[in-house]
Amino acid sequence: MxxxxxxxxxxxxxxxxxxxxxxxxxxxxxxxxxxxxxxxxxxxxxxxxxxxxxxxxxxxxxxxxxxxxxxxxxxxxxxxxxxxxxxxxxxxxxxxxxxxxxxxxxxxxxxxxxxxxxxxxxxxxxxxxxxxxxxxxxxxxxxxxxxxxxxxxxxxxxxxxxxxxxxLKTGIRMLSETIPANAKEGDVGGPLRAIAQAHPEVTIGSYPFIGEDGRPNTNLVVRSRDPEKLAAAMDEVRRMVAEVAVRLAS
Amino acid sequence: MxxxxxxxxxxxxxxxxxxxxxxxxxxxxxxxxxxxxxxxxxxxxxxxxxxxxxxxxxxxxxxxxxxxxxxxxxxxxxxxxxxxxxxxxxxxxxxxxxxxxxxxxxxxxxxxxxxxxxxxxxxxxxxxxxxxxxxxxxxxxxxxxxxxxxxxxxxxxxxxxxxxxxxLKTGIRMLSETIPANAKEGDVGGPLRAIAQAHPEVTIGSYPFIGEDGRPNTNLVVRSRDPEKLAAAMDEVRRMVAEVAVRLAS
Missing domain, CATH: 3.40.980.10 (MoaB/Mog-like domain)
Structure with a gap:
């Protein structure tokens, strides 16, 4: 890139x-x-x-x-x-x-x-x-x-x-991937901040919504122009979501 | 007022x-x-x-x-x-x-x-x-x-x-009345401008839309904080709409 x-x-x-x-x-x-x-x-x-x-x-x-x-x-x-x-x-x-x-x-x-x-x-x-x-x-x-x-x-x-x-003159397209956290925004805010700080070249957004089951949920959106940087950050977000699921279930 | x-x-x-x-x-x-x-x-x-x-x-x-x-x-x-x-x-x-x-x-x-x-x-x-x-x-x-x-x-x-x-501190409410022109925007633009110029203390907007009959139509919206000024301009707009209808039918 x-x-x-x-x-x-x-x-x-x-x-x-x-x-x-x-x-x-x-x-x-x-x-x-x-x-x-x-x-x-x-x-x-x-x-x-x-x-x-x-x-x-x-x-x-x-x-x-x-x-x-x-x-x-x-x-x-x-x-x-x-x-x-x-x-x-x-x-x-x-x-x-x-x-x-x-x-x-x-x-x-x-x-x-x-x-x-x-x-x-x-x-x-x-x-x-x-x-x-x-x-x-x-x-x-x-x-x-x-x-x-x-x-x-x-x-x-x-x-x-x-x-x-x-x-129009166009740039390199911003790529984005979304993963539902299956948790409230406040449950992922801490670890998400750590991931965002460790990956300054991606942008990570957090968007709360009410799921079809009526429970609060959160979409985590990772954006980057670089597919490798996006994948690296996304791996960490996925791991964090899995850890939070274990923590909330315990 | x-x-x-x-x-x-x-x-x-x-x-x-x-x-x-x-x-x-x-x-x-x-x-x-x-x-x-x-x-x-x-x-x-x-x-x-x-x-x-x-x-x-x-x-x-x-x-x-x-x-x-x-x-x-x-x-x-x-x-x-x-x-x-x-x-x-x-x-x-x-x-x-x-x-x-x-x-x-x-x-x-x-x-x-x-x-x-x-x-x-x-x-x-x-x-x-x-x-x-x-x-x-x-x-x-x-x-x-x-x-x-x-x-x-x-x-x-x-x-x-x-x-x-x-x-909140609030002002005098802006009043508004809407009338469909039953005409295309370009059919009312000239006389509408004359009315707008004669009534500088009201605001007149013109918003084209496609009617339920599939024909182009136009909503004319007159706005003012003063009910009398609004009524006076609205009278002229109504008269103009009637005149345009006669003109378009002839």
Whole structure:
């Protein structure tokens, strides 16, 4: 394994008052996080911001300076509260106008007579951005610098992510193995800490849950990019789980 | 209505590598957002941060300086990856140790012989914090300054929020009314913008969805703290929806 490969990092930015009010429950964060993890991109931060240009600009500028990619969802529809495209243009200090390529995409689905000013808003793209095709409803997303701007509707966002994924720089995939401890979290916390300290190059997580038998249980998750280091730590976790079982049974 | 009442604002901070990896899908953000909106507290921002002390410290310090309250979930269990309490202590520059009140709460559920070092971690509380009772599994959350630290397990977090809510300063509740446009978003975008501009003291959102008849539809949501202003804008939205229906039928 080449330890010199730099990790590829990402942040997710969700734009929308409807998420912050709780009216709409976000379904994109978990999807994008799992998707990117699966292709070797580490999601390091998520922010949900309101439909306020200054807030979007501040968030995207903070995130794009820090991570390899920023994935934005929401706020690219046809109504007055859809201000993500304009805000991204402001963040990059570029102009924004109706993009002929995006307009042509809209015309694949919308008759020209119905392409009113509201719908044309969906063709407003910051100068210099690449388009991200929308196979569901045509109105495109876009990619500018290291920021990828997608729709908020989950089916459309997912299709856009499929469009973008083959073009992304990816890292070495984070591997993970999970083992149920068959014990309460507090029963494994001590020995688990010792294993974590002895294996600083793996990440060990501990997640309590209620089992199907109604008893408290704990999933132990060991993560590493290196399969050998993962296996070594996992061996110790398995041994510890067996020892705890003996101890609890006695 | 007293326009001088200051809005009460909040941010949500979710701590956890398991959310960022997509392994666990967050169910707390939407719940807290809806709950707080319902009692007159505006959620203005959400951040999800990893199990890294410096990241938690930076996020909580940015958020607590800006909003009336910060609600944190996750990272207060008994294992080595539960570092929220220590990170909050670091953010406030206070010490942290086993709190006798919290230890007593743990002993209500855990026999003293089983109160090992791992479980005692759940009684580590930053100096000066008030405890937040946990009627589900006893291990408490806490409240320090304007930061409320709760568990990540949804049932426990929800019980803690119920404990905290009566003590929160609340604002005038945001009222909202929803009307389906019976039209595509692009059909109402123009007139909706005009209404939004004529009623700057209400917020108007537009949310596309696919109706039960399989046709694209749009929910229009008007929000205001002032019932009269809400009613006036809502009247115009209703009239507009009726006009659009006539136009689309012709």
């Amino acid at each position: 080449n330890d010199k490969v730099e990790p590829v990092t990402a942040a997710i930015m969700v734009v929308g008052d409807e998420i912050l009010s709780g009216r709409t429950k976000d379904r994109n964060i978990g999807y994008i996080a799992e998707y990117l993890t699966g292709i070797g991109i580490d999601v390091c931060e998520v922010r949900v911001v309101p439909d306020i240009e200054a807030e979007i600009v501040a968030a995207v500028n903070a995130l794009r300076a820090r991570y390899t990619y920023v994935f934005s969802t929401g706020g690219i529809g046809p109504t007055h509260d859809d201000i993500t495209a304009d805000s991204i243009a402001a963040a990059f200090g570029v102009t924004i106008d109706v993009d002929p390529r995006a307009r042509a995409m809209l015309l694949e689905r919308i008759p020209e007579a119905e392409l009113n000013e509201a719908r044309l808003r969906m063709a407003r793209i910051p100068a210099g951005a690449e388009l991200v095709a929308n196979p569901v409803s045509k109105a495109p997303g876009f990619w500018i610098g290291n920021v990828i701007v997608m729709a908020g509707v989950p089916t459309i966002m997912q299709a856009m992510l499929d469009e973008v994924a083959p073009k | 007293n326009d001088k009442v200051e809005p009460v604002t909040a941010a949500i901070m979710v701590v956890g590598d398991e959310i960022l990896s997509g392994r666990t899908k967050d169910r707390n953000i939407g719940y807290i957002a809806e709950y707080l909106t319902g009692i007159g507290i505006d959620v203005c921002e959400v951040r999800v941060v990893p199990d890294i002390e410096a990241e938690i410290v930076a996020a909580v310090n940015a958020l607590r300086a800006r909003y009336t309250y910060v609600f944190s979930t996750g990272g207060i269990g008994p294992t080595h990856d539960d570092i929220t309490a220590d990170s909050i202590a670091a953010a406030f520059g206070v010490t942290i140790d086993v709190d006798p009140r919290a230890r007593a709460m743990l002993l209500e559920r855990i026999p003293e012989a089983e109160l090992n070092e791992a479980r005692l971690r759940m009684a580590r509380i930053p100096a000066g914090a008030e405890l937040v009772a946990n009627p589900v599994s006893k291990a408490p959350g806490f409240w320090i300054g304007n930061v409320i630290v709760m568990a990540g397990v949804p049932t426990i977090m929800q019980a803690m929020l119920d404990e905290v809510a009566p003590k």
